[in-house]
Amino acid sequence: MQAKKRYILVIICCAFLGYCYLGGYRLKGLQALFRIRVLKNPDNLPCYHQLHYQYAESTDSSNQAQALPDDDLFTAPTYESRFRDVAPQPxxxxxxxxxxxxxxxxxxxxxxxxxxxxxxxxxxxxxxxxxxxxxxxLNSLGAPxxxxxxxxxxxxxxxxxxxxxxxxxxxxxxxxxxxxxxxxxxxxxxxxxxxxxxxxxxxxxxxxxxxxxxxxxxxxxxxxxxxxxxxxxxxxxxxxxxxxxxxxxxxxxxIPLFHKQFPLRGGNTGFVISNNFPANKKYLLAFKGKRYDYETLLQNSTFCLVPRGRRLGSFRFLEVLQAGCIPVLLSNSWVLPFQSKIDWKQAAIWADERLLLQNAWGYTSKWTNYYSIVLTGAAFYHRYYNYLYTNWLSYLLLKTVQQSSNCEDILMNLLVSHVTRKPPIKVTQRKGYKDRESGRSPWNDPDHFIQRQSCLNTFAAVFGYMPLLRSNLRLDPVLYRDSVSNLRKKYRQIELVGS
Incomplete structure (x- = not known):
């Protein structure tokens, strides 16, 4: 019995050592290699749009705070231009x-x-x-x-x-x-x-x-x-x-992407009709649907959406052409088939796929694990940003604030984030800010949030991107009403004030 236990213990130890070597050791080596690459050039970490697009021109990186121009805010580096400095491939x-x-x-x-x-x-x-x-x-098994x-x-x-x-x-x-x-x-x-x-x-x-x-x-x-x-x-x-x-x-x-059922020669007759302007088809734009037959829907549509698949190409491209429908391409940087011989500008329409699924920005005061705005009524910031707010912001932004008699704190947060490219920092306790001066708080009015959300989306549209950055950091040296030991608090009697 003792020998059996020893054998089992030896087997478990060998399995554990093998796991450490094959798993942890190699994983540690990969992490070290990744850290070395990042430390060599941390500014060239790839962003989402760099995986699909590259820009011909390059500008200086603006990850750090930059001086604003002398004419208008919107000649300053935008979100797109900050990432144009794409690192060349080795x-x-x-x-x-x-x-x-x-x-x-x-x-x-x-x-x-x-x-x-x-x-x-x-x-x-x-x-x-x-x-x-x-x-x-043939291989050793006689298979082709x-x-x-x-x-x-x-x-x-x-x-x-x-x-x-x-x-x-x-x-x-x-x-x-x-x-x-x-x-x-x-x-x-x-x-x-x-x-x-x-x-x-x-x-x-x-x-x-x-x-x-x-x-x-x-x-x-x-x-x-x-x-x-x-x-x-x-x-x-x-x-x-x-x-x-x-x-x-x-x-x-x-070359075009074609499926396995694509015929070697011949195939179904196309539905392209020459000199059919203006188009008299039933549908103006089609994508797909469950209520109608797919081929019939394409044949009765003037324009057809052709988004990318897992890759840039899609089977839909040839299907749309065969149905006599004008393709509306949603695949940035895709080189169309035989582009050097076919002038696709006369047969297709291009749209920017980055404009798809652009949902509206939401404004909420719910307690979550992150935040991107600190209201000016509870914030400390440098007076330099007041100067920028008055002298550098676009007239359209200031007019939006004046018409709504609201949203100036949101605009100030967007301005600071745009200039510094850093998120705000929440200090002191977790309790939210409350306006105690007014008798009826506007925060209890649902229309108040709707108006501020509308302001937020208007500001983002004028800026051309969303300047706000998210943070989940909270600094509280006082630890006021935090669920920690009282021995860790420097001012242990402060919670007794006003209680």
Whole structure:
């Protein structure tokens, strides 16, 4: 019995040590690495909009307090301009070509163009041939390599064309026999060990004169656009959901996103009608619905919303075009299919997806674990902000306060947060501020909160963003009426005053 207990104890100790090594030790190493990266450049932490957009110009960071301009408040750096200083992605020089490191550890030849990464000596106007690599040999179990339906359709379309050749020495362009359409590691069509398979190709040559087709890249939760899982090298990317930041102009090709049921050739007849202006369709704008048939709804609508999916592209784009509906695109930075050959400005409408789901700002005095406003009746602030309030604020803001005879404390909080980019600090006890001078408190009137909420949304619209910053910090050196030991309080008799 004693031996059995010792064996059980040894097994438990080994399991615990293994958990510490595989779990805690590596987690600690990742946290240390992250801290090192942040400490090197803490100002370049990515924000939400930096994950999708990059700006051409850059300005000085305004995370610190800045002097206001001499003409108007609204020429000061706004919320958008504060984040335009996007840190460049790490790059290094190798082989005479600038390479940008991807999340998978590979590198994409970001500066590739047809003049630098394509060999025209194998191509001419009379003999333009495309070679498709044969399927890989059967594995040890006798199973063929996995190829999805969509990729088989692409291969079949090339092999049935007049450009196809079986002689690689005559080929100008090479197409992989490896299915690279779906690079989502959670997908059933995901093909593994692609890097090693590419290196075994006899004519790979670091991807020169090769074309790689891809519909889905990255995986949950961020669906990274460059998450192919392998280095495409100097190969041309024919890719769906391609952004302006990733496209190599004149080299890569943006293709539409199509589903597995998309026919190889033919298909249903489209419903585009020429010279049908003014449009006489039943619905002006459509998205989707349960009361009507989806295809019928698209065909009877003049405009159709095309939002992004998990990635920039969407199946809806081709469906809308096939239905003869004008697409209203809600996918910022998306390079539309074959944009270099098709003038989409004459066939589509762009809208900024950042304007979607912009709910109104709420104003409440409920006791929560955070706050963003401290009323001026219970606040201490520098008189400098009174000067800014009087001399620098827009006339529209001051007029809103005068018409409502209210909301001046909200506007002061927005002004201070806009200048300092810091939240307020609550000091002393938890009890809320009460106006004891007036007989009937306006805080008991529901219309009072509605009016202040309207002011808050008006101010945010004029500022162009919400300057207020949230905080959950409370500093109370007195510990007045706090549920802590009386020995920790410096002024132990203060709670007896007025009781």
């Amino acid at each position: 790059s290094f020089q190798r082989g005479g070509v600038i390479r940008r490191v991807t999340d998978e550890g590979g590198a994409m030849f970001k500066s590739c163009r047809m003049e630098t990464c394509f060999d025209f000596s194998k191509c001419n106007d009379k003999n333009f041939y495309v070679y498709v690599y044969p399927p890989e040999p 390599p996995p190829i999805s339906q969509n990729y088989q359709k692409i291969i079949s379309a090339i092999q049935e064309s007049r450009y196809y050749t079986t002689d690689p020495e005559q080929a100008c362009l090479f197409v992989l026999g490896i299915d690279t359409l779906d690079r989502d590691s959670l997908s059933e069509d995901f093909v593994r060990n692609v890097p090693s398979r590419l290196q075994r190709l006899p004519h790979w040559n670091n991807g020169r004169n090769h074309i790689i087709f891809n519909l889905y890249s990255g995986t949950w939760p961020d669906y990274n656009e460059n998450g192919l899982g392998f280095d495409p090298g100097q190969a041309i990317l024919a890719k769906a959901s391609m952004s302006i930041q990733s496209l190599r102009p004149g080299f890569d090709v943006s």
